[in-house]
Amino acid sequence: MSITIEQRRQHRLMTIEKSLATRHRKEKRFRRLGLMAVMTGMTLVAILFASILMRGVPAFWQATFFMELYFDPEVIQLEEKPERASGESPSDFNQRLSAWQTQAGLVNWQVLIDRALEDKLSEDLEPSQLRDLRALLASNERFTLRNKFMDDPSLLGQTIEVKMLASANVDVWLKGNIDRDLADARQQLSAQTRAWADQLYEEGIIRNAFSTALFLNTDSRSSPASAGLAGAFMGSLFMMMIVIALSVPLGVASAVYLEEFAPKNRLTDIIEININNLAAVPSIVFGLLGASIFIGYLGLPLSAPLVGGLVLTLMTLPTIIIATRASLRSIPPSIRQAALGIGASKVQTVFHHVLPIALPGILTGSILGVAQALGETAPLLLIGMNAFVANVPSTPFEQSAALPVQIYLWQGNELRNFFEARTSAAIIVLLALMLSLNALAIWLRKKFETRW
Structure with a gap:
């Protein structure tokens, strides 16, 4: 029995409808799975924040x-x-x-x-x-x-x-x-x-x-009720000042040179590979490096914000370089071609046209790198910043603690039923600082964002 043209057309239409129905079911299933993944992640984050707030706010x-x-x-x-x-x-x-x-x-x-x-x-x-x-x-x-x-x-x-x-x-x-x-x-x-x-x-x-003692006092072993975060806060502040002063200019300058001026040869390829590898190195390795070079070889003071800032600078540099290069690569080639076409030099093209457009991404990457450094603990433990210090440092050369290390020390205090809540309160302070830095990054990105 021969199949008519109409039957073939109907069969083809039914096959297409089945295929479309199958694809639509898969798309809906994928959307549901994606929504479930997002909701699961948000739920876990909410549980984490809720547990910290419930313990720390009192x-x-x-x-x-x-x-x-x-x-x-x-x-x-x-x-x-x-x-x-x-x-x-x-x-x-x-x-x-x-x-x-x-x-x-x-x-x-x-x-x-x-x-x-x-x-x-x-x-x-x-x-x-x-x-x-x-x-x-x-x-x-x-x-x-x-x-x-x-x-x-x-x-x-x-x-x-x-x-x-x-x-x-x-x-x-x-x-x-x-x-x-x-x-x-x-x-x-x-x-x-x-x-x-x-x-x-x-x-x-x-x-x-x-x-107010939590914010105005230093750590205390003889009087746990008076223990505070003032010394650790100032230590972290000094370290972040050093990180910002060193890592941001060095990282941005390195990225601009590698992306815009450096010749494409084997040497630059090796440098790029090493930068990418350094970004994936565990932070504790940078602590070992800092302890051996800055303290062991150069003789810088133990447990000082200066050493902590230098170690965190080394750790933050690869992140800033990679973020800056990604921001520079996102600029359309037409911007560079137009600048060169009207007679601008290579330096003028980069600093007058490319960098201003890439500035939001550079600022965002730099601030996120600094925020990551603010929460690091392992490298600071290796340079002695877990030592008990009862004074607020007035310079980066004096001994000090840091906020992540203070949280680590309080978590292990023998007076658990008092310092458990104190530890959560310190975590809230640290998270508030990190969220503030992230909010600053978003604001700067919106403020300096340029559309073309």
């Missing part, structure tokens, strides 16, 4: 005492704070001032705090109870009180309201980060201290206040 508020304290002249037996006399040399004045500060350091400031607490508790305490009483406050608050008086000696004989940090164990107890049903032997505070803490919290003498 650490920005800390148990704090608000109480009146009397600067008793019988306890603070000091002469008036020296003032520089006319005609007195700076060295003589500094000598008298140092002697006065030494005497102020010998005052028993803890007695003033003990008396203020006793007044709030309305109890006459036995000497054996002083240890339980002093466990309420952070151990270095007596030094804070001393510094407050040294800044303003007119407080002598006055009664003022002061803010003092509660101890880390009291903060944990009041926030419920420790099981209250545990036996006394397993509690971090004595039964008497816990009862006093609950009493003062109910009376409003202890309140959760925003923790």
Whole structure:
């Protein structure tokens, strides 16, 4: 039986319809899988951020005492704070001032705090109870009180309201980060201290206040409640200044030369291959390189932001070079041809026409490279920046920590129920800085974007 032309046409149409239906099903399936992948990634990121925020945000508020304290002249037996006399040399004045500060350091400031607490508790305490009483406050608050008086000696004989940090164990107890049903032997505070803490919290003498200590203090081992990020923040700031000052100009200049001026030969091919390989080298290798060259050979100071900045510069350079070259390659050849056609030189073509158009991509790549360097930890550990430093560095040559390293150190602290939230708070600060840099990159890209 012969097949008519109409039947063949119908058969062909049915085959095409089946093929189209199959392709449409595959396209829908691919779209669903893509959407699922995006939603899964966004969900995991949301879970990560939510867990960090849930743990870290409470650490920005800390148990704090608000109480009146009397600067008793019988306890603070000091002469008036020296003032520089006319005609007195700076060295003589500094000598008298140092002697006065030494005497102020010998005052028993803890007695003033003990008396203020006793007044709030309305109890006459036995000497054996002083240890339980002093466990309420952070151990270095007596030094804070001393510094407050040294800044303003007119407080002598006055009664003022002061803010003092509660101890880390009291903060944990009041926030419920420790099981209250545990036996006394397993509690971090004595039964008497816990009862006093609950009493003062109910009376409003202890309140959760925003923790400025987290941002203004350095790390502390003797007083965990006072530990802060000031030293690590300044260390990271110095390192980022060094990275920006070195890696951005060197990286952009290298990329411009390789892309626009360098001859295409075996040597430039080898350089390009090595740059691409360096971008994939683990960061810890750069730490080993920095420790052996900058510290071992050149003798630069251990655990200094200068060394950390140099190591991170080496790590960031390949990223900036690759990003800059990609941005330069995206410029249409017609821009270069038009500039050369009206008589511009090669240098004028690159710096007057190509670079301004490529600037958004160059800035974006540079800032993202710097943001990546801000979060690096492994190379900094190898150059000694995990050492405990209790001072805020004033120059890049002084010892310091860094924000990622501080997070690493706090994560391993033995007072887990206090520093777990503190660690998440530090992560929030670091993420805020990195997101700010990324937002800056987007803004700069939009601002300098040129359409042709």
